[in-house]
Amino acid sequence: MIPLNQLQVFQALHDSPNTRLEHSAQLGDGMVAALWNNRDDARDYHAPSHHTLSCYIAGGTGTFRRDRPSAKGAPGKLCILPAGHESNWVINGSIRLAHLYITQEQFALECIRLLDREPRALQLQETTFLDDAGQTARFRQLIALNWEEPGERLLTSSLAHELVDHALLHQVGLRQGLRLKGGLAPYQRRLLADYVEQHIEQPLSLGELAALCNLSEYHFARMFRESFGLPPHQYLLARRLAKARQLLRFGELPLVQVALLCGFASASHFSNRFRQALGATPGEYRAAFRG
Known part of the structure; x- marks a missing residue:
């Protein structure tokens, strides 16, 4: 199980007095799901050690990144926040959003399993306000399940794997400017x-x-x-x-x-x-x- 206080994006939201956590669940395999409500807030993420997949469930039309103020969120929009990224967010109005947190170890396993590539050579591409109907549908299925029921939590875990697999197949690129040293051939x-x-x-x-x-x-x-x-x-x-x-x-x-x-x-x-x-x-x- 992953200590929630080691998930920096989770902790940054949890520390805000304007944010309410509806649900969270440990899904195993280095993944945690959370469903949040937030209103009239500002949050900063500084080089988290984990990856975050995010989906806006409701609201979010007043949410933007400080470095990209002209681009606004909306229901169904997706964000990909890789480990090590930096971002500063402003939330005007209300937002309900789902998060899936993935450890770098799980990311490495999936790179090997799905792509047959060395994880060091790949990076999850940072993306803001992506449109992907399939991923949005998976997130909506995920939050519709009762995470308190053991059986449904296992179904949630399967949906989480589908979300991660899709992101790996569509939002992973070669790490730029990296010269690999050591490791296995x-x-x-x-x-x-x-x-x-x-x-x-x-x-x-x-x-x-x-x-x-x-x-x-x-x-x-x-x-x-x-x-x-x-x-x-x-x-x-x-x-x-x-x-x-x-x-x-x-x-x-x-x-x-x-x-x-x-x-x-x-x-x-x-x-x-x-x-x-x-x-x-x-x-x-x-x-x-x-x-």
Whole structure:
């Protein structure tokens, strides 16, 4: 779970006396959703360590950035605020907006999974008042769900993944002026990603993965993190949980078999890890998609 006080955009809104938080929910996989109301305010965001996808649900016609006063918001408009960006906002009148916060580690995982690219080479493009009917519809679906119900919160998590995937496929570009140093070569990154997928049910060790690249465990772990954006054990766990979600959502295998196919030593270990990541047991997750 992500401490909310470590989400700088969330905290900047939360600290305003003019802002009211309707709902927030930890969605697992490095994502948090929040629904806000604000009126007659000014907010500044200074180099947050996370990415933010934003959708104006209602109002916002008096909202603008100080450096772009002629461009105003409106219902349905989207904003993309990458990690590390700087922006200063003025809110005249009222606004209701939904936010999805994404950690840089989750962004890195999706860059590898969807784009087969090294995360360091890519950047989420900062965008203000974007029109994208599909993304707006996903945000409206998201806020219509009851985040207090475990089953619906899991559906919310699936919508959040769709929002992030769409942003990665349409709003990610090459990082300009970057010369990559260190890290794994592209062929090594692909070799490792393929090897993990093909052997995900096996008890993989750091030494086994390092040997594929002819590196010591120490240098491999450092170079892996530089290229993948997170340490090897976190990457492996994320891929195992991703496969588990797919098997639970689209299959009928017993939970014990799902655990073994995804590389977990026991059903209890699988259940504990799954609940830590998504806030629900594997059985509750499967039930949410059978409703």
